[in-house]
Amino acid sequence: MSNGGVMSNGGLRVVIAEDGVIVREGVAGILRHFGHEVVAAVGNAEELIEAVAEHQPDVVVTDVRMPPGLSDEGLQAALTLRAANPQLPVLVLSQYVEQTYARELLDSGPSSGLGYLLKDRVGEVTEFVDALNAVVAGRTIVDAEVVRQLLARRQGPLDRLSAREREVLGLMAEGRSNAAIARELVVTDAAVAKHINSLLTKLDLPPDADDHRRVRAVLAYLRG
Amino acid sequence: MPVRNALEALTLRPTEFLRSAWPWRSLVYLSGGAFLGFATLLAVIALILVGAVLSIVVIGLAAYVATILCGVVVARMERRRVRLVDLEELPDPHRPVPRPGMRAWLATRLREQATWRELGYATLSASLLCWMDTLVVGGVFYEVLTTFGAPFYMNDEPMTSRLALAAVGVPLTLVLAWPVTAWAGARAAMARAILAPRAHDADEKLIEVTRSRARLVDAFEVERRRIERDLHDGAQQRMVAMNIQLGMARLELPPDSPAMSYLVEAQKLAKQALTEIRELIRGVHPKVLTDRGLAAAAGEVASTVPLPVDLNVSLPDRLPPALEITAYFVIAEALANVTKHSGATRASVFGRVDQGRLIVEVRDDGRGGADPAAGSGLLGLVDRVSVVDGTVAIASPPGGPTALRVEIPVPAGAWRTTVSSSGRPR
Numbered sequence: 001m002s003n004g005g006v007m008s009n010g011g012l013r014v015v016i017a018e019d020g021v022i023v024r025e026g027v028a029g030i031l032r033h034f035g036h037e038v039v040a041a042v043g044n045a046e047e048l049i050e051a052v053a054e055h056q057p058d059v060v061v062t063d064v065r066m067p068p069g070l071s072d073e074g075l076q077a078a079l080t081l082r083a084a085n086p087q088l089p090v091l092v093l094s095q096y097v098e099q100t101y102a103r104e105l106l107d108s109g110p111s112s113g114l115g116y117l118l119k120d121r122v123g124e125v126t127e128f129v130d131a132l133n134a135v136v137a138g139r140t141i142v143d144a145e146v147v148r149q150l151l152a153r154r155q156g157p158l159d160r161l162s163a164r165e166r167e168v169l170g171l172m173a174e175g176r177s178n179a180a181i182a183r184e185l186v187v188t189d190a191a192v193a194k195h196i197n198s199l200l201t202k203l204d205l206p207p208d209a210d211d212h213r214r215v216r217a218v219l220a221y222l223r224g
Numbered sequence: 225m226p227v228r229n230a231l232e233a234l235t236l237r238p239t240e241f242l243r244s245a246w247p248w249r250s251l252v253y254l255s256g257g258a259f260l261g262f263a264t265l266l267a268v269i270a271l272i273l274v275g276a277v278l279s280i281v282v283i284g285l286a287a288y289v290a291t292i293l294c295g296v297v298v299a300r301m302e303r304r305r306v307r308l309v310d311l312e313e314l315p316d317p318h319r320p321v322p323r324p325g326m327r328a329w330l331a332t333r334l335r336e337q338a339t340w341r342e343l344g345y346a347t348l349s350a351s352l353l354c355w356m357d358t359l360v361v362g363g364v365f366y367e368v369l370t371t372f373g374a375p376f377y378m379n380d381e382p383m384t385s386r387l388a389l390a391a392v393g394v395p396l397t398l399v400l401a402w403p404v405t406a407w408a409g410a411r412a413a414m415a416r417a418i419l420a421p422r423a424h425d426a427d428e429k430l431i432e433v434t435r436s437r438a439r440l441v442d443a444f445e446v447e448r449r450r451i452e453r454d455l456h457d458g459a460q461q462r463m464v465a466m467n468i469q470l471g472m473a474r475l476e477l478p479p480d481s482p483a484m485s486y487l488v489e490a491q492k493l494a495k496q497a498l499t500e501i502r503e504l505i506r507g508v509h510p511k512v513l514t515d516r517g518l519a520a521a522a523g524e525v526a527s528t529v530p531l532p533v534d535l536n537v538s539l540p541d542r543l544p545p546a547l548e549i550t551a552y553f554v555i556a557e558a559l560a561n562v563t564k565h566s567g568a569t570r571a572s573v574f575g576r577v578d579q580g581r582l583i584v585e586v587r588d589d590g591r592g593g594a595d596p597a598a599g600s601g602l603l604g605l606v607d608r609v610s611v612v613d614g615t616v617a618i619a620s621p622p623g624g625p626t627a628l629r630v631e632i633p634v635p636a637g638a639w640r641t642t643v644s645s646s647g648r649p650r
Contacts, residue, residue, distance in 0.1 A: 026468035123467030
């Protein structure tokens with residue numbers, strides 16, 4: 001593990017891949033502001049793979065759609081990087097809310113240290129940086145909007161959840177704490193805890209199993 | 225592969241072939257062929273005689289015209305008959321008659337090349353084919369009678385040898401199934417070659433309209449992709465960048481600054497704009513469709529609908545782009561209708577390719593009563609499908625349920641092989 005366990009607030013070495021210059025500069029600006037080092041900022045998938053080999057960064061931030069094909073080269077590059085080094089934290093930024101891409105990313109192997117966020121979220125600067133830190137810490141982050149679609153596609157145990165429980169589960173998948181979820185939904189911490197307990201039971205994750213059931217609940221539906 | 229005609233039936237395993245209906249259908253087809261041929265022969269001889277006798281008067285001419293037109297009648301019967309040994313329809317090559325009345329009908333038919341091809345076929349049928357049919361069918365009957373009838377008509381032989389002859393009849397009859405089916409298949413193929421519509425049978429104007437419509441569809445498709453690309457590279461990028469700049473500005477500002485509320489509001493608007501652009505792009509040209517094909521894109525549509533959708537779309541490979549996008553919009557539009565009008569609690573989407581046709585079915589358990597004439601949505605859907613030569617069938621009785629079925633022919637060899645369906649590098 002290179003730096004996978006570091007829960008730092010700064011000093012990360014980051015490689016950014018994004019073909020739109022203004023967005024690339026914007027993301028780099030945020031990271032520098034928070035004291036991270038952008039070791040390389042590239043505009044296509046090939047350069048991304050080269051830059052990672054050269055700089056051995058702590059985390060990669062990449063766009064899905066990139067030259068030359070303007071298809072999903074960024075996502076493919078992320079999968080290639082993860083295949084070579086499953087410990088490398090990768091945060092994928094996307095314009096697409098479609099769950100297909102997120103699922104391909106998460107299904108590619110162990111999902112710890114992976115993130116899939118809509119580019120809209122980058123504007124919520126502190127949340128974006130929190131998400132990046134969470135990915136570096138080995139957690140899995142998926143955009144709430146994408147989770148909503150993933151939930152819509154799923155059938156089975158998730159059908160048993162109430163609308164509110166799904167909402168809570170969606171926020172959990174984003175890596176939010178109970179307190180953050182309570183704030184987002186404008187309810188008390190106790191109410192959130194109650195929802196989480198109820199949804200964990202409905203997902204057949206009994207409390208005595210282990211303390212990672214929160215993660216397992218999220219993975220239960222992110223994985224197909 | 226499913227068998228579609230008598231010739232293909234010959235490739236079946238012998239046990240399968242003999243148990244199938246094809247030999248019987250062939251026999252019926254050939255018997256009919258013999259009958260039709262001789263009937264034509266007699267009719268033509270009669271007409272020519274009548275014409276010759278009446279040629280002193282003008283009506284004699286009518287008999288000759290009728291002789292020429294008997295091909296039209298023979299061909300019409302043959303087109304129906306041929307379905308016995310060929311499941312694929314043999315379409316009518318004639319143009320629609322512009323005006324009612326005998327004169328208009330005659331004027332149209334006599335000017336068509338198809339009429340003369342049909343006369344040629346009738347001549348062939350009456351002069352040669354019916355004799356062949358008779359020979360084949362007669363041969364079969366002769367064989368069956370001589371062998372199986374042996375115990376009854378051979379009185380001067382011992383019973384054992386008569387029974388032996390009858391026993392030989394069993395394999396002999398079974399073996400005859402092949403030549404009978406082969407001749408029926410060959411004859412049907414001949415009929416198809418002569419009677420099938422050719423490009424110049426259709427109205428030239430109609431062909432041009434069809435072509436220009438196809439060109440338009442292609443042009444729209446190219447244009448859609450361009451718009452999608454422009455939106456993505458232009459407005460969308462700038463909105464993302466602007467959103468980032470606004471977010472950075474919020475960081476720098478003290479939380480109690482009077483400018484803060486304006487910034488928060490500006491960022492909210494930026495986010496709304498981003499959502500709208502994304503929806504717009506999805507409507508113009510869905511990216512998942514281009515990248516991953518119909519099954520994945522159908523899954524995305526299903527996941528945006530507020531009711532459970534059973535998805536069963538399975539295609540061996542990537543379809544041609546025009547078909548893919550048409551099928552996609554069929555599914556999107558149908559599911560939008562389900563959501564808006566049906567009051568359904570559940571829907572299902574089915575997609576398959578069967579016998580060279582793409583079949584898409586969308587069903588719901590709603591209240592039914594969908595009328596293509598009433599809503600522009602369904603009408604637009606019918607228009608889209610007709611451009612790629614497809615058909616739309618809607619069953620929606622009042623009280624439900626509703627089923628929409630679209631069939632689009634997939635041109636042979638039009639499949640696009642993908643490096644890998646998931647798009648992952650190997």
